[in-house]
Amino acid sequence: MKHGVLAILPLALGAAIYGFAFGLLAAQVGFPWWGVGLMSSVVHAGSSQIVAVEQFASTQAVMGAVLAGAALNLRYIGIVASLSKVLAGLSPGLKLLAIHITGDENWALTMAERAKSPDVGAAFLMGSGVVMITAWTTSTTAGAVIGTVLPDLERFGLGFAFTAAFIAMAQSLWRGRSQMLPWAIAVAATIVVINLGLPKAYAIVVGAVCGLAMSFILRRSAGAMI
Template sequence: MTHGIKVGALAILPLALGAAVYGFAFGILAAQVGFPWWGVGLMGALVHAGSSQIVAVEQFASTGPVLGAVFAGAALNLRYVGIVASLSEILDGLSLRKKLVAIHMTGDENWALTMAERAKSPDVGAAFLLGSGMVMISVWTTSTAVGAAIGAVLPNLERFGLGFAFTAAFIAMARGLWRGQSQALPWLVAAGATIAAVSLGAPKAYGIVVGALCGLSAIYLASRANEAST
């Protein structure tokens, strides 16, 4: 198992570098709205979900309701239900403690890499997932904490028009999740529903929840339509 962990840790390094960049940007902006560096690092280690953390910080920055941030983050991470389900065969045979650790360390990057490598070689399994996950969570936690420590001593970046970092991070993450034109419909439905909800006066966090639910509904209806046609 040690060999598999090492292989996974080395294989994920290029993706970890990309995560470090937007983790650093997130840390700076989080510090700018009042989060201490240790709080940002602790959030990275315990939550380990960049999109949810960005939504939460944006919500706090706009003095929005905490419950809205929680709901928005949960909606953004609904995909992990499917991701965890796809790991059932890989995690089979591990103790409950190791399964929970592996699930916590699983993110978009190391999950996708593990599944891609497993498609090439069935021998790739839990060790590879754990090794790559250890690197990702370590890099994410460290980069966000370092970014926050530096951001705390910088002037207010909003004055220089650098508040776009949150949006840029979201675009980077969304681009990594894009799997082709076949996914265009749920993305468009989610975007349209979110824009409509915010335009009608709903808080941004609730708009994200509405958009996510509508996007999921579009996926479900499209799958049912495909089943009916076959």
Template sequence: MKHGALTILPLAAGAAVYGFAFGLLAAQVGFPWWGIALMSGAVHAGSSQIVAVEQFAGTSAVIGAALAGAALNLRYLGIVASLSEVLSVLSFRMKLLVIHITGDENWALTMAERAKNPEIGAPFLIGSGLVMISVWTSSTTLGALVGANLPNLEQFGLGFAFTAAFIAMARGLWRGASNLLPWSVSFVITIYAVTLGVPKAYAIIAGAVCGLVAAHIVRTRRRVAL
């Protein structure tokens, strides 16, 4: 566990920056610090939280916000599946806990370390995951506490922090040229839906679904080519 906790620290530092930005802006749109802390600990998914906060602040599309968050996090089905061997040594309750504390950063780091050393397993994933969820929860909470005591940040041009935080997380998910088509499809469909007046939460769902279809087509063509 200690190995995982220490190795993840550079990635945790990056997560703390956009976690603080998220908490800052969430407080500015009316979310209490304790609500942000509870959301970060219970949801532990930055993309879903950003979408939820934006939707709850601007519209009443609660169901749409929930669905959009779920669509953004469909990738976790693949992440959990890829960890089947790592999780096989754990009890059912422990598996649920480990799945909850697993995010993009500690999953990617664990898989990279396992590629170099097959002995790396559940303890590494758990140690790195505990650091990440602790850093994420504390940084978003701190941001919310600071944001609640500052004047309107929009007048300083800091409203872009939501977008910047989302871009930072998206950058961490980039896996190379194979992502270009699915991401482009998702982006174009989402923007087009918004221009048609579709609520943002539902536009995100439409973009995500189309992106998944595009990703499936890319993988199918690659298998055929091989």
């Protein structure tokens, strides 16, 4: 577990920086500081939280914000499936805890370390996961507390922090040209839905589902050719 704690520290620092910015802006669009902290500890998914808060700020539609956030979290179906061997042997309770504290960063780091050494497993995942969820929850809550007493940050152009943070997280999910088609399909579907005048939350859902569907088709096709 100590190995995972130490290895994830640089990534946790980066997450804390944009988590703080997220907390600032979330507070300024109406979220209470305790609500931001609670969402970070319960949801623990930066990209979906950013999209959900941005959606809520622009439309005040709670269901739309929930749908938008949930759509981005569909990728965790594949992430959790990939952890079956890592979590083998743990009790059901520990498995659920490990899954909850698994994010993009510590999952990717665990898989990379496991490729080097098969001995890397649940202890590494959970150690790095504890650091990440602590850093994320603490930084977003601190940002929200400070955001309640600061002037309107949108006037200084800091509203772009939402978009910038999301772009940074999206880039970290890129795994090479083999993913080009699913990403292109997701983008195209999202643009079509927006141009039809439907709520952006639905556009995100449709884009995510179409991208996942194309990824599934490509995997099945690759498997059939082996």
